Structure formats: C-alpha cells, structure tokens
Amino acid sequence: MADQPLVLGFETSCDETGVGLVRGQTLLSDALATSMAEHERFGGVVPEIASRAHLEAMVPTVHRALSEAGVTAGDVDAIAVTSGPGLTGALLVGVAAAKAYALALDVPLYGVNHLAAHVAVDELEHGRLAEPTIAMLVSGGHSSLLLVPDLTRDVQPLGQTIDDAAGEAFDKVARVLGLPFPGGPPIDRAAREGDPASIAFPRGLTGPRDAFYDFSFSGLKTAVARWVEARERAGEPVPVADVAAAFQEAVVDVLTAKAVRACRDHGVDHLVIGGGVAANSRLRALAAERCAAAGIVLRTPSPRLCTDNGAMVAALGSRLVEAGVAPSAVDLGADSSLPIDVVSR
Amino acid sequence: MLVLALDTATPTLVVGLARWAPGSGAEVLAERAVASGNRHAELLTPTIRAVLADAGHSMGDLDAVVTGLGPGPFTGLRVGVVTAAAVADARGLPVVGVCSLDAIGSGARTVVTDARRKELYWATYAADDRRTTGPAVDRPEDVVRTPPLVGDAVAGSQRLGVPVTAAEVTTAGLLRAAAPQLGAPATAGPLEPLYLRRPDAVPPALRKAVSQP
Ligand SMILES: [Zn+2]
Numbered sequence: 369m370a371d372q373p374l375v376l377g378f379e380t381s382c383d384e385t386g387v388g389l390v391r392g393q394t395l396l397s398d399a400l401a402t403s404m405a406e407h408e409r410f411g412g413v414v415p416e417i418a419s420r421a422h423l424e425a426m427v428p429t430v431h432r433a434l435s436e437a438g439v440t441a442g443d444v445d446a447i448a449v450t451s452g453p454g455l456t457g458a459l460l461v462g463v464a465a466a467k468a469y470a471l472a473l474d475v476p477l478y479g480v481n482h483l484a485a486h487v488a489v490d491e492l493e494h495g496r497l498a499e500p501t502i503a504m505l506v507s508g509g510h511s512s513l514l515l516v517p518d519l520t521r522d523v524q525p526l527g528q529t530i531d532d533a534a535g536e537a538f539d540k541v542a543r544v545l546g547l548p549f550p551g552g553p554p555i556d557r558a559a560r561e562g563d564p565a566s567i568a569f570p571r572g573l574t575g576p577r578d579a580f581y582d583f584s585f586s587g588l589k590t591a592v593a594r595w596v597e598a599r600e601r602a603g604e605p606v607p608v609a610d611v612a613a614a615f616q617e618a619v620v621d622v623l624t625a626k627a628v629r630a631c632r633d634h635g636v637d638h639l640v641i642g643g644g645v646a647a648n649s650r651l652r653a654l655a656a657e658r659c660a661a662a663g664i665v666l667r668t669p670s671p672r673l674c675t676d677n678g679a680m681v682a683a684l685g686s687r688l689v690e691a692g693v694a695p696s697a698v699d700l701g702a703d704s705s706l707p708i709d710v711v712s713r
Numbered sequence: 714m715l716v717l718a719l720d721t722a723t724p725t726l727v728v729g730l731a732r733w734a735p736g737s738g739a740e741v742l743a744e745r746a747v748a749s750g751n752r753h754a755e756l757l758t759p760t761i762r763a764v765l766a767d768a769g770h771s772m773g774d775l776d777a778v779v780t781g782l783g784p785g786p787f788t789g790l791r792v793g794v795v796t797a798a799a800v801a802d803a804r805g806l807p808v809v810g811v812c813s814l815d816a817i818g819s820g821a822r823t824v825v826t827d828a829r830r831k832e833l834y835w836a837t838y839a840a841d842d843r844r845t846t847g848p849a850v851d852r853p854e855d856v857v858r859t860p861p862l863v864g865d866a867v868a869g870s871q872r873l874g875v876p877v878t879a880a881e882v883t884t885a886g887l888l889r890a891a892a893p894q895l896g897a898p899a900t901a902g903p904l905e906p907l908y909l910r911r912p913d914a915v916p917p918a919l920r921k922a923v924s925q926p
Contacts (some may be wrong), residue, residue: 420791662714
C-alpha cells in the first residue's frame, strides 16, 4: 500500500473548505471547515462570505488533514483541486492554494471536475467502480445524470436540471415550512412523521414528450408554496410533516425513476448516487427498492462523503495519477461553469 | 535571508526575490510585474517559478515570504494571500503580510488605487514612509490629498480631477514595509486581507407570496 501515491485534495467550490488525503483508494483523512452557519440568515450561500471563510480556514484545514492521516506535507505525491464548476471566488481560493502547495512541494497538480469527484468518492468505501456506470448527482448546486464509461477520461452528460437544483428545492420548501437552512436534513426528519400520499404534488418533466433525463423542480416548489399559502389564507394549520413527506416523495420519485430508466436505456447495471441530497434517507430507500427490482447494483457513499469534501477530490486525483493522465498546465484557473465532460484540465 | 515577495492587490501582479538583512535593507535579485488584470490565479505561480529561475534560485533556498494584504479587489487579493500562506506553510517558513499601499512610491505622499464603485483605496505617508492616514476606502471627495499623489494614474486622476503619477507595488516597497516584522517574525500578525468593506450580502425579505388570491 505504501507504494501507492499519496494524494492531497482541495475542495472549495461552495461553502465547505475540504482537504482530504487518500493513498490509492484508501481514505486517510477528510478535514472540513464550513461557513454554513454564516449563510443561514441569508437563506442561501453568500459567495463573498464563503470566499473569506475559505481563506481563513485553508492552512488550518490542511494541517488537520495531514495530522489526522499521520503524514507530513513532504510525503505528498500529487495534489488535486476542484477547478469547477462552482462559485468563482470560492473556487479560486482552493485553486490558488493547491497551486502554491504543488509548487512549493514540487509535485504534480490536477485541476478536476467537482461532479466527477462526487462519483469518485464512492471508490473509497466500495472499491473500484464498474465501468460503465450511471451516476446521478443531486445537491444544492447540481442535479445531473451521467453516463460514465471511464471516470478518468470519459464522462457523458445525459441530463440535468433545467431550473432549480434538487437541493435548492429542499431549501426553498424548508423556508416555506419555517424549517431551518439548509433544508435537506429538517425536511427528511419532518417527513418521517408525515404521509407522503396525503398531497399529490406534481412530478416535473415526466410527461411522454419531456426530455426524460432532465429535471425540473421549480414547478414543484411553486406548487408546495401555493398549497401552503392556500391553507394559511383559509386560516387552517399547515400539516408540516405531511407537506414535507409529500414534497420529498415527489422529488425522490422523479429522481429514482429517471436514474433507473437511464440505466435500462443504456444497458448499464450499476448506479452511483452522490451529492448532498444523496444523504436523504427516503431517496436512499426508494433507490434501493427500485434498483433491486430492476436488477441494478446501487452504490451510495455514506452520508458524510455525499456532501462536498476534500477526500472526493483526492479520490479522483488518485485515479488520474494511476491512469497516467497528464497533470494540469501551470496556468490552471477556475471555471465556474466547467462542463461535466471535462474530467480534468 | 532570501525573501519571496508578492502582491495581487492591483491589476499588476508583482513577484520579486530579494536578499534582506536587518539594518542593511533589501537587495532585489529578480522581479516581475505582470499586467495580469483578473488572471492573478492563473499567472501567479508561473510567475513565482520564473522569478526564482531568473535569480538562479529554487524553492528550497527561501527563508521567508512577504505578501501584500491589500486593500484591493477581493478575489484577486485572496489569490496572493492564500498563495503566500500556502508556500510558507509547505516550506515551513515565516510569512509576513503588509499593507499593499505601503509598497507604492516612497517618502511623503498620498497613495491611491482603484476600489471600483467610483471609490478609491488610499493612504497618506510622512517623509520617513510612516503611514499617517488609512488605509481607507472612500469617495474621491473624502480622500485627503497630501502631495504628491501617486498610484493608479488612470482611476486616480479621473476620480480626483487632479493628476496622479503612476506608481505600482514594488518588491523593494514590500520589503521596506515588512522590515520590522522580518526582523522579528514571531511578531508577524495573522494574514488577514485588508478588505475595508463588508461582504455584499442582503438577507432576503420574508417569504413573499408566489400566488395572488
Ligand atoms: Zn457538490
């Protein structure tokens, strides 16, 4: 194991400062600092606040990652960093830091795609991915269906959200229901006490003429807000648990149906689900049920690794080193809208 | 000691390598100023590499790092500060942050740079280079004008309505400003950028109705 490369990964695309270390496919450490609490009162991530927090947290988070792994900076063989997609100012803190560590330690640097890193992280827990695999990534920033013939060089977009990301819909509905930000965990909790069949909320983009691999959550979010407002106007109490359960069911019903269909259509029998929304307990349960029925092997990282972290970037970096992919050029920058088919640059 | 100095507080990226000793000041061995605009993140590390090569030195020869802390446009400013912090951390070196305006020009002067939004970053200095006012960010009419005026000639002259002589951050200026802390690295403060402005962030209004009755 000691002969496998030690890879340091940096992630700063949103509000989490993540620094992780992997050796080969083994997770050594995963240090995280978050500015989430500072964004709470704004109901969403404020880019400048996130960027300032990344700068403050950067060196201490590197130190935590190194000490948790029991290694020193001089032991690092390669560095990987999220270079997009994400918030430009936030990305640039990580990119600049990673470039500086790579320069100072004289090791190669890999600028990687955040979405591909969400797929790669599963290898740290469940071993090498079967390729091709279908990957569904759902978070506050993205909702994508991908066909992955080769995680290091060939990732193909099948569909994505045409409006809100899945996680954004959770945040907005939580707000409507008076639940805290971010909305995913409180809705998940509230929904356990509710009846998912109590209200029939719409399933976006599931008509026969719709682009089947794309997602839409904006209409659902509006439908929930209307329903709640109608109750409030009528002076009736809002059944928070039922609304949460019915909303959540509408989201995960669409997500899992589309993921399973993508597998079937492409003759692929492996599905990976990642991103913050993949920590949702109902999504995990329904995906497991539907994949079992369809003969698909489902892989989901543990909830801790579903959300943004540095280990996922290190995991992808490790694969790139192993595959002999060329490191990034010295003028690597950040690309807030890096296309998903660019795995590294 | 061999000192790497860098600054990304203005559109001109500055990287220099200098030999410094307490009392005898700085001897600049190599320096590059790159009109990098908003590409500091792309160009900073290649420029550091080039400056080291110009002077025939390598990373392993460095004894300290100095960086400008602004004020300046936040995104580019952070690139320089985090780079200095990371290089110093990776090599186990002391790192010193200085006000970037201190490193522009010398002697009694007012230094102005572009703060966008019709405002200027500015500071005034005594003949011995001691900062007497600022750094601050203000509308042009609120800038104290101790002649000569130096710094961003375009933005400065335009907004102040009087000529501003072009002057940029230099390695010598960064070293001069850092001298007290370089002499006693344990006294160096934390590397906090001089933002001078709060983040733009407005809490959203209470939930608005999405539908009308
Ligand atoms: Zn993510």
